[in-house]
Amino acid sequence: MTTGTRPRLRFAPSPTGYLHVGGARTALFNWLYARKFGGEFLLRIEDTDKARSTDESTRAIFEGMEWLGLLWDDGVVYQGAxxxxxxxxxxxxxxxxxxxxxxxxxxxxxxxxxxxxxxxxxxxxxxxxxxxxxxxxxxxxxxxxxxxxxxxxxxxxTEWDDMVHExxxxxxxxxxxxxxxxxxxxxIYNLAVVSDDIAMRITIVMRGDDHISNTPKQILLYRALGASLPTFAHLPMIHGLDGKKLSKRHGATAVGDYQHYGLLPGALLNFLALLGWSPGGDREIMTIPEMVELFSVDGLQKKAAIFDPQKLEWMNGQHLSMIPLEELEPRVTPAIVTARLATEEELVERRDWYLRLLDLLRVRSRTIDDIVRQAGPYFLEDIEYDPVAVAKSWKDPAEASALLRATREALAKVPDWQTEPLETSLRTLAESRGITAGKVFQPLRVALTGLMVSPGIFEMLIQMGRDLSLKRIDKALTALDG
RNA sequence: GGCGCUAUCGUCUAGGGGACUAGGACGGGGCCCUCUCAAGGCCCAAACACGGGUUCGAAUCCCGUUAGCGCUACCA
Incomplete structure (x- = not known):
């Protein structure tokens, strides 16, 4: 065991596919340990199997690691070299x-x-x-x-004291x-690994527990080579919902899949960290700095964990609502642009308005894609009316038309386009017609967004502004009367 | 088959001999809030794999059984 010196750890994936979430978690724990205890985190590409290794996979690993923010110290080591x-x-x-x-x-x-x-x-x-x-x-x-x-x-x-097991x-x-x-x-793998780990002066070998049976062979090699042993830490596997080792048939297993699906790297990391580690107590939602702060070997689990996509989504929703808007914005903007809702320039121009919109939408989103899906009515010139929304909220076209006409009139008269006066205006309207406020709000919601669900009606009126709001009602009237 | 690892609600876990009527979270069910949907709040159902020990006392320690998983290549 090496003591007294700074710990040196490495993540050593083989470039034969994508960066797998299991691999990402192994990388995360190595990284957390290095960050927490002032050590070094190295990256080594194990490309000695030339038949299966590809440059594309190597790039995918780099991209995944960078997206997650799991940056390595020093240059990349290529085993083949x-x-x-x-x-x-x-x-x-x-x-x-x-x-x-x-x-x-x-x-x-x-x-x-x-x-x-x-x-x-x-x-x-x-x-x-x-x-x-x-x-x-x-x-x-x-x-x-x-x-x-x-x-x-x-x-x-041949025996050793494992950091995770006994x-x-x-x-x-x-x-x-x-x-x-x-x-x-x-x-062969075992020789290459030991030779490289010795050369890289690795002090802690932290990897999946599918390597447990390789460990005695490697220990024997260290000894025969006259090198001192590192400390070994064998992390449990991640399984799919069926209890088997996570694989392609379990659906998305590549880090890139989740990136494109609209997840936040901080949320994925948080979720992965909890799959095989616990800070103790009831703590669940953590930022990356908090994970570094809380990390300890004691909380490492021995048992394989099942990857539950539902909890991941929930957790992403938590992170979506929690992070500063300034941090969220650059992650959403590319998706907004790709969806052709706005150009980057337009978003920069209306930055305050845009950030307010994100704030409105994120609370009811679990992924970045959810935000984009809801954003259409605030950007597009024309909206589509959801048939279900029309059927439910504009059930009687004549009645809906009359109500919307009155609503438009009331709104047009509001001198100051703010929550208070808007609310007073619409509630008064409802009262005068002898109906509940909701009966006014819901048809209006459909007029404004074409949808059954949206943020609060006043938040929307303000977010859309007077002109667009009134224009939307006019278009709704045309659609109803036509 | 051999070797190894593991074993608390469906899932992720807290728990490290008495604080356990086993806590939290996701998911499920219900209620509240409410202009919809979320978010949030409250409540409910849901677990110590089994069998032996050790001990005054075991979810916690030991041993078996069973089950699951991993490895068993001139792959990594």
Whole structure:
């Protein structure tokens, strides 16, 4: 264990897809730990599987991390660039006798594995190449026969104190002599990881608990390489609603999906943090700085958590209402522009009005898209009338028309377009007609927005302004009378 | 199959031997507020997997059972 020095952690995704929410959560915990305890958070791209790694995936990972605000210290480490060191480490192990050459071919291994399975036995490499005479090994190497390098697993037990779990122990007899270098000379995961983590001076390896069974192998490698061990922390998995490991068939699993769906990064992070960690007590809604402040290893969960999209949406709604309008604005504006409701310039021109609108709409929204969906009537020249709204609130066209006409007259006479006088005017109108105020408001709502639901009627009148409000009523009258 | 990890409401969790009639949140149901929808407030239903111990006393500690999940490649 390294103590006294600043902790160094890393997030090490393989670029074989998108940035997965599970990966994002692993990154988050690493990042939180580094921020909380004054350490370094590094990013390493594990691209040694050339068949599956793509530049596009690498870019997606960067984008996802940046959007989430999980920024890394120092430059990105590309594992593929460290081939020479990986090979040198393998050579070191070969020279010290900690590893040996194995000439068994994949086909042979496969056959033996199948045989073992058909006998219902656990397959484990039988070490037949381990005791090959030196002369034979040299002869076969000289003859150009392909070979892999295998690690010679010693006797005993390999164990460690996990930060999340307690002590975890594996009898070495259950670990086979695993391959560390392929026949083409490239490293296998466990070697590459250990070699890089040593080189990067990583002190805490925090990752998904699907790596628990790799850990004893890696510990053995650290020892054989003469390096000191990092502290291991194995985080629980995230499962889908069916209890299985989260995958594509569970729907949206990429961080980018949620970005496009209109979520706030702070909300996604808050939700992910609570999936596998608790600050203790009843605390739920947290900003990123608050999460850093509250973070501790004690609150880390051992049990896999199920990803519940409903709670995520609720949480996003909370964040939407909570963050400063100035912070919300730049996240909504691109969506407004994309929806062709307004140009960025128009929004800048009417900034105060625009911020007030956002404030009106966000309380009844769970996503940024919800806000955009409600924003139409405030920007567009023409609105569409929702058939259901028309059927319900303009049930009798003649009656609705008469009422709206009276409403228009009353509103037109209001000298000061403010809540108080507007409210007095409409309530007086209702009273004089012997109907409840709601009976006046609802047809007006449909005239103004074309919809059944909206913010409060006076808030809307003010937000739309006198001219647009009256114009909307005129158009409604045309539609009703026509 | 072998090895490993895990086990509190449907879900996320609080709880770290007596404060538990097991608390909060999402979701569900009801009520209030109210011009609609939200938001908010109040209330209801809903859990310690099972079996043994340890102890005066277990959701909390130990051991089994069961179940779920993960790993079991010349993938990462």
């Amino acid at each position: 460290n081939l020479a060191r990986h090979q040198a480490d393998a050579k070191k192990l070969l020279d010290s006798g900690a590893a040996y050459r194995c000439f068994c071919t994949p086909a042979e291994l496969d056959t033996r594995r199948r045989e073992a399975e058909s006998r219902k036995e656990a397959f484990k490499y039988d070490r037949r190449c381990e005791r090959l005479p030196r002369e034979e090994v040299e002869r076969r190497v000289a003859a150009g026969e392909p070979y892999v390098v295998r690690f010679r697993v010693p006797e005993g037990t 002590r975890i122990a594996f009898p070495n007899k259950d670990i086979e002599d695993f391959v560390i270098l392929r026949s083409d000379g490239t490293p």
